[in-house]
Amino acid sequence: MTQTSALIFGYNEYTSEIKKNISSHYKNIHVFKLDENITPIDKEDESYEVSIFDLSDNWNHLSDIVDIEECVAFCILEDMAENIFLTLSLRDTFKDLIIVALAADKESADKLTLAGASRVIPTTQTTANVIVDMLEKPIVTEVLHDILYEKSNLKIAQIKVGENDYFEGKYPSDIEWSRQHGIIVLSIVHEDMSTEFVYSSKAQHHVIKKGDIFVVVGYELEIKEFEKMIGSGCE
């Protein structure tokens, strides 16, 4: 993770939740709100500074505050038209900025992608998926929940294959991950950032090489040992 600053555009209930969750990952978090008429949310969150922005703003002045290349922008305006406009204007000004945008529905999600968002979180769909999983797959949901919320010792991590030639030239199917290393590999991310499930035929025929990233689930100790063994870890 190279990004050191986060820009949150929008001052609502999402702001406090996002800020609370990402504060450990970024050195600087800047919150922007659209206008001054919005009533403040939780008092406890008023501790952080909130800047005002306007949709007609020229965003070039942002470069004076932060290094755009090391930034992630969260566009979380509740009015979808405004959010799409904001995403579009940010993308227009900063070609390489990572933009995460909230979408109320599928239609807005498609428009946000077109507007240049790097990652769209469709809130309705995601909410529905989780609710259905809670009802239909309660155990799966509980386990995933524990891993994601770090309520158990189990963790999900991404580990990059480094200079070490431990796996060099081997196929994923050659390795007894769970028996030998005590971890479970879920997927492999290639250099071109395409993700493959570990058992997919493409992944099975892929020779492991430097730069590949493994997404693994395991206990912290085993993950650390595995990281040490294969080279540079991302997390």
Next chain:
Amino acid sequence: MLKRLIVNTAYSINTSKKYAKNKQFFYNLLENSDYKYKRIFDFFMIALIFASVIILVREVKSHVNDELLFFNNYVISIIFLIEYLLRLWVSSSVTKIIIEQSEYDAMLGKEFELLKPLKEILRVKFKYIISVKAIIDLLAIVPFFHQLRLLRIFVLFRVFKLFRYAKSIQTFTSVIAAKKFEFLTLAIFASIVIFVSSVLIYVMEANNPTSPIDTLFEAVYWSIVTISTVGYGDITPVTEAGRVVAMFVIVAGIAVFSFTTSLIVTAFTEKLDEIKDIKLIDDVAKMKEFYLICGYENVSKEVAKKLSINNKVIILEKNLAKVEQGKKDGFFVLNYDPGSIESYKKLRINIKTQVKAILCLSYSDVENVYTALTVRSFNKDVYILSILKNKMNKNKLISAGVNELFYEKELVGIIAKEFAGQPVAFEAIHALRSNYNGIDMQEVVITQRVLNNFAMAGELQNAKYKIVLLGIYKKSKKRFFFNPLDGTILEAGDYLLIIGNIQFIKEFRNFLHKKGTK
């Protein structure tokens, strides 16, 4: 002494569990359309009615053997008689009337008056006896007296009994009954026209030797045939005056005919929504298990879409526009307020046996609290999940009895965290959650059948099916065992958490359950 004895007997009958159970059973069998055995009983009675009519028709020109006649005249009649008496019994409670009167008298400090409850009993029972349905039932028993040849025609009353057992006929009569006043007006109009035209045609034609109308009966017959627009043509007026009357009757006939048609059509159009609602309620009552979604919003639409793949889903929404939208989207949406006990009563939903879970998905926390409280007021156990729109209302929803709360903003926060910390892992979890590329994470319950094939985790051969065994959830210990050792003993009720291609998971499930796999 006699009064005391009657009151004591009434109390002992009224408090007898066996008596109440029996009466309830017969009430359900005869009157409760939700009772599962009523349908069988109705079919049996319909079969008896048809058997009776077939025997009657056959008897007109052929010889029917004595056994069949005995069956028709005695067996069927006795069954109908028993049914009639049972209906008379369950129609009202005699003991209740006696007890109510005795308690009323005791409260006023008066001596118990036997005459009053007796009068009341006679009144309510007589009221039942003179009801149309009861009269038809009684007349259907009459063919028992088969010696009276004329009474055989009463077999036809058995056909009328079909009204009791066929719901569509009941619906039709209720539709017609709703337009009672209009039909009465029409009948009076038609009667006046028939009366006037019969008298006129009789006066004009009866003295004419070439006219076929000689009697008043023939005149009435001609009027009815003409006004109904049937017009056989067997009797026709020959005088000019008679033909003028005919023209008048023909025009009146068109009016009567079109008025009748439009009346029936209007009655059905007006009642259409009600009929549809009744049908929907019946369908709901027949459903075995379903998810109940309260409130139709965007998230309800998505949840319903996903749940409907493997389950039945019913949505309750009080806003008519949203109901229409839901129906357009292809869901089973009912225009009932989920926050009203009356809705559940009307829909005859048995929360305990029919509802898997209640999902309060309205975008208003107030409505979700209200719905949860309503449900909890008559059912303590059903699982309720609710979305939370404003964090401030969390405790209110918990106090209302919601089992699980879902706060969308918190989820977005967690997603943002995963994205910030481990974007690749985030992608992997996201892919798993949304079945991206056909990869899914599922849970497989270990049944006795699976145990017969596999005793330990190492025997499962999941790798052969390209499936990752993430772990085993031990039901007995309520704990998740990640990456289980080969020697881990499987127990009934445990869950395997597996990740893989949906198709391979399906095959793996079949493999686990196939007999003699091991």
